[in-house]
Amino acid sequence: xxxxxxxxxxxxxxxxxxxxxxxxxxxxxxxxxxxxxxxxxxxxxxxxxxxxxxxxxxxxxxxxxxxxxxxxxxxxxxxxxxxxxxxxxxxxxxxxxxxxxxxxxxxxxxxxxxxxxxxxxxxxxxxxxxxxxxxxxxxxxxxxxxxxxxxxxxxxxxxxxxxxxxxxxxxxxxxxxxxxxxxxxxxxxxxxxxxxxxxxxxxxxxxxxxxxxxxxxxxxxxxxxxxxxxxxxxxxxxxxxxxxxxxxxxxxxxxxxxxxxxxxxxxxxxxxxxxxxxxxxxxxxxxxxxxxxxxxxxxxxxxxxxxxxxxxxxxxxxxxxxxxxxxxxxxxxxxx
Numbered sequence: 001x002x003x004x005x006x007x008x009x010x011x012x013x014x015x016x017x018x019x020x021x022x023x024x025x026x027x028x029x030x031x032x033x034x035x036x037x038x039x040x041x042x043x044x045x046x047x048x049x050x051x052x053x054x055x056x057x058x059x060x061x062x063x064x065x066x067x068x069x070x071x072x073x074x075x076x077x078x079x080x081x082x083x084x085x086x087x088x089x090x091x092x093x094x095x096x097x098x099x100x101x102x103x104x105x106x107x108x109x110x111x112x113x114x115x116x117x118x119x120x121x122x123x124x125x126x127x128x129x130x131x132x133x134x135x136x137x138x139x140x141x142x143x144x145x146x147x148x149x150x151x152x153x154x155x156x157x158x159x160x161x162x163x164x165x166x167x168x169x170x171x172x173x174x175x176x177x178x179x180x181x182x183x184x185x186x187x188x189x190x191x192x193x194x195x196x197x198x199x200x201x202x203x204x205x206x207x208x209x210x211x212x213x214x215x216x217x218x219x220x221x222x223x224x225x226x227x228x229x230x231x232x233x234x235x236x237x238x239x240x241x242x243x244x245x246x247x248x249x250x251x252x253x254x255x256x257x258x259x260x261x262x263x264x265x266x267x268x269x270x271x272x273x274x275x276x277x278x279x280x281x282x283x284x285x286x287x288x289x290x291x292x293x294x295x296x297x298x299x300x301x302x303x304x305x306x307x308x309x310x311x312x313x314x315x316x317x318x319x320x321x322x323x324x325x326x327x328x329x330x331x332x333x334x335x336x
Contacts, residue, residue, distance in 0.1 A: 026294050029056035030063015030076030031162045032199040034097055034280040036219040038076075040309045041302045053298065059198060061160015061186045067091065067283045073291035075283035078162020079186050080262045090286045092333055093260045094326045095279035096299060098253075098316040100246040101166050102276070104226040105213045106206050107133055109146055111227055113240050116141045118232040119275070123175035125213060126154060127182075128192030133211060148211065155205045155214035158195025160186040166278040167215045170266040174275075215276075218246075219313050233275040234267045243314050245274035250316045253279070257329045284335075292335045300327070300336075 028038075035057040042053035056062070060077035067075030068089050076096075086093055103122065105115060117125075121137050124130040130137060133147040157164045168184035182188050194209075196202040199220045206214040207224060218241050221228045230238045239245050249268040255261045265277040282299060284292045303326075307317040318326070330336040 024051045024294075026051060026053045026074075026298055027055075027072045028053065028063075028074045028076060028282075028295070029058055029066045029072045030283075031060045031078045031280050032057045033060075033078045033099060033101075033163050033166075033217040033278075034076065034315070035199075036217075036223065037097055037099075037306070037310050037313050037315045040313060041298075041306045044305070044309065045298060045301055048301075051294070051298070057198060057200075059157070059159040059186075060162030060165065064160075064283065067285055070285055070288065073288065074295045076280060077186075077283060078278055078280045079165030080264070080279070080281050081260070081283070082262055083260045086260055086283075092284040092286060092292075092329075092335075093262075093281050094299075094329060095255060095261050095263075095318060095322070096282050096302070097310055097318065098246060098250040098265070098277065098279045099314070100218045100241050100249070100274045100277045101163055101170075101215050102218045102221050102228045102241045103213060103215055103231065104203065104206050104221050104228050106210055106227065108148065108210065112221075113228065113230060114142075115145060115227070115229045116232070116238050117229050119171075119174035122231070123171055123178050125152060126156070126171065126190075126192065127178065128154070150211040153209050153212040154190075154193030155202050155209070155212050156190050156193050156195055157187075157197070157202060159197050161198075162186060162278075162280065163199060163215065163217060164188065166264075166266065167276060169264050169278075170276045173267050219315070222314060231275050233271075233273050234269050235271045235273070237271055239272060239274055241274055241314075243311060243316065245272055246277055246314070247316045249273040249275075249277035250279075250319075255279070255322055255325065257325050257332075261326075261329075286333070289334075296330050296335050 063075035066072045172179040172184040196205040199216045202214040203220045248270040252268040303323045310317045
């Protein structure tokens with residue numbers, strides 16, 4: 001009788017342990033840029049471990065705010081934070097994956113990859129100086145395209161956004177007028193256009209508004225079957241957004257753990273490099289020990305098992321050498 005009772009108790013305890021394990025949740029919030037790949041990784045991770053990732057795709061500004069306020073296990077931002085800012089808020093930072101920001105258009109008759117733009121044209125469109133699609137500068141790069149005399153509707157982010165930080169860092173690097181008049185950051189005072197919330201909001205606006213242009217992470221362009229442009233890169237070559245062109249840009253990056261991996265990847269010099277690329281970063285609160293352990297377990301698993309899914313969604317997985325630097329960084333900060 002005692003043996004039977006002990007057996008029943010053991011089964012109940014085992015069932016309870018499994019249930020608790022299955023119900024464990026990791027809470028994160030922030031950048032919309034990596035949301036598609038985080039969602040895919042979370043689905044697989046849940047199947048393997050029973051742990052659920054609840055990721056709120058609210059924009060980098062929201063992610064920074066929530067981890068600073070300690071309301072989530074981790075924050076996510078496409079705009080890296082300088083070491084001084086991290087120290088002020090008692091945070092840690094590491095990159096998770098690399099992707100590209102692309103320009104998408106809704107111009108009648110123009111398909112994906114058919115429209116060429118250089119950095120000067122992009123800058124002047126977003127400054128509101130190039131106002132129509134048949135502007136002489138755009139036509140000179142696209143002599144065979146049938147471009148309408150219609151006004152260009154510029155679409156940008158309305159929320160605090162790491163995608164905006166990457167895009168405006170690119171514009172500031174290639175366009176002195178932009179740097180002087182607007183500058184860069186997760187939120188800027190836009191000279192022209194309408195705002196959409198998140199990569200999703202910008203994509204939806206461009207899809208709905210004829211003769212529009214916007215900037216989104218490439219996965220959103222692919223998922224929504226949107227027409228993206230070619231861009232002239234720092235080497236003077238028109239390139240298409242692709243895994244190869246993002247990877248070429250990523251190869252230029254020297255992520256330094258002594259600087260908390262702070263790095264921008266825009267305007268890479270490679271002949272095949274996509275000019276608007278960036279890493280997306282995870283932010284941890286040093287004082288949230290249990291949360292940090294759960295978070296690094298997830299990303300360590302993703303580094304080891306998520307490369308193929310990342311590539312499928314046109315993100316560049318971090319090279320093994322960088323993954324090893326991140327693991328050393330975790331250990332140095334008492335997480336692993």
